[in-house]
Amino acid sequence: MQIGLIGLGRMGGNMRDRLRAAGHDVIGYDPRPEVTDVDSLTALAAALTAPRVVWVMVPSGEATRSTIRALADVLEDGDLVIDGGNSRYTDDRPNAALLGEHGIGFLDVGVSGGVWGKENGYGLMVGGSRENVERTMPIFDALRPEGPREEGFAHAGPVGAGHFAKMVHNGVEYGLMQAYAEGFELLSAAELVTNVPAVLQAWSRGTVVRSWLLDLLVLALQDDPTLAKLDDYVEDSGEGRWTIEEAITHAVPLPVIAAALFARFESRQDSSPAMRAVAALRQQFGGHAVKHAVGPSGTPGDIAGPSSGTGSTQG
Ligand SMILES: O=C(CO)[C@H](O)[C@H](O)COP(=O)(O)O
Numbered sequence: 428m429q430i431g432l433i434g435l436g437r438m439g440g441n442m443r444d445r446l447r448a449a450g451h452d453v454i455g456y457d458p459r460p461e462v463t464d465v466d467s468l469t470a471l472a473a474a475l476t477a478p479r480v481v482w483v484m485v486p487s488g489e490a491t492r493s494t495i496r497a498l499a500d501v502l503e504d505g506d507l508v509i510d511g512g513n514s515r516y517t518d519d520r521p522n523a524a525l526l527g528e529h530g531i532g533f534l535d536v537g538v539s540g541g542v543w544g545k546e547n548g549y550g551l552m553v554g555g556s557r558e559n560v561e562r563t564m565p566i567f568d569a570l571r572p573e574g575p576r577e578e579g580f581a582h583a584g585p586v587g588a589g590h591f592a593k594m595v596h597n598g599v600e601y602g603l604m605q606a607y608a609e610g611f612e613l614l615s616a617a618e619l620v621t622n623v624p625a626v627l628q629a630w631s632r633g634t635v636v637r638s639w640l641l642d643l644l645v646l647a648l649q650d651d652p653t654l655a656k657l658d659d660y661v662e663d664s665g666e667g668r669w670t671i672e673e674a675i676t677h678a679v680p681l682p683v684i685a686a687a688l689f690a691r692f693e694s695r696q697d698s699s700p701a702m703r704a705v706a707a708l709r710q711q712f713g714g715h716a717v718k719h720a721v722g723p724s725g726t727p728g729d730i731a732g733p734s735s736g737t738g739s740t741q742g
Pocket of ligand 1: 666
């Protein structure tokens with residue numbers, strides 16, 4: 428079938444290739460002239476045959492919202508817009524309502540698979556009406572992995588359910604990554620294990636903890652066995668925070684995902700005010716030694732003994 432695809436970056440560009448390889452007629456739009464098929468959203472609408480289907484694959488937030496506002500102006504009654512980016516699910520109903528005023532349908536799709544999806548297929552979680560899902564099923568079938576549909580595709584519920592499912596998926600992703608990372612650190616800290624990459628690779632087949640994320644860690648360690656080439660700074664793009672906010676709304680305990688999110692925040696600190704406060708308090712109540720950022724002798728990292736006047740070791 429024919430589809431317009433807006434956003435031809437790491438995800439959208441690969442999706443265009445996969446859809447074309449499956450025989451679909453894809454017309455892509457991207458502001459970068461070197462990758463785009465048409466030079467504007469108006470040209471995209473003109474190149475598509477009505478009733479049109481347009482897949483939006485741009486960064487979440489204002490970039491997606493403004494693209495949908497622009498599509499409301501260039502598309503017409505009977506067309507359909509699919510938001511396949513990582514939008515927060517709370518954006519979906521307003522976007523659907525705006526398009527609905529013009530008779531344009533809306534689906535939200537959580538897409539997982541990263542840069543490997545072009546070859547392996549993408550896991551898809553869709554929110555919207557049954558009618559709109561059935562209309563675009565040939566596109567979903569081309570994007571999802573080969574095999575039974577239910578193993579790579581779900582119609583999760585009404586508008587918003589696709590992105591809600593993807594948000595939770597990404598929260599789980601945070602927790603899994605953090606668990607593997609902590610295992611990697613402990614294996615590395617204990618000098619007893621002399622070949623950490625080999626142990627993780629051995630875990631990758633047959634064990635209880637085998638997974639694709641573990642396979643990717645094994646791959647990263649092939650290039651850099653101690654990950655020494657990387658800085659220990661980890662960004663986040665919102666999905667983990669939204670997951671925790673939802674957990675608070677529903678009073679659902681998510682200690683693992685919350686800890687994984689906070690570990691990322693911690694990774695961005697050169698120095699922790701909280702831990703300086705803990706050190707200061709131990710020194711205050713117990714006279715415990717502290718390590719000075721700049722020691723009394725002017726040397727960074729000096730360990731200073733009990734503060735004068737206390738001498739106590741009791742809390
Ligand atoms: O959706 C994804 C994977 O499933 C994206 O890679 C996303 O960017 C991951 O989230 P974060 O950037 O917060 O780690």
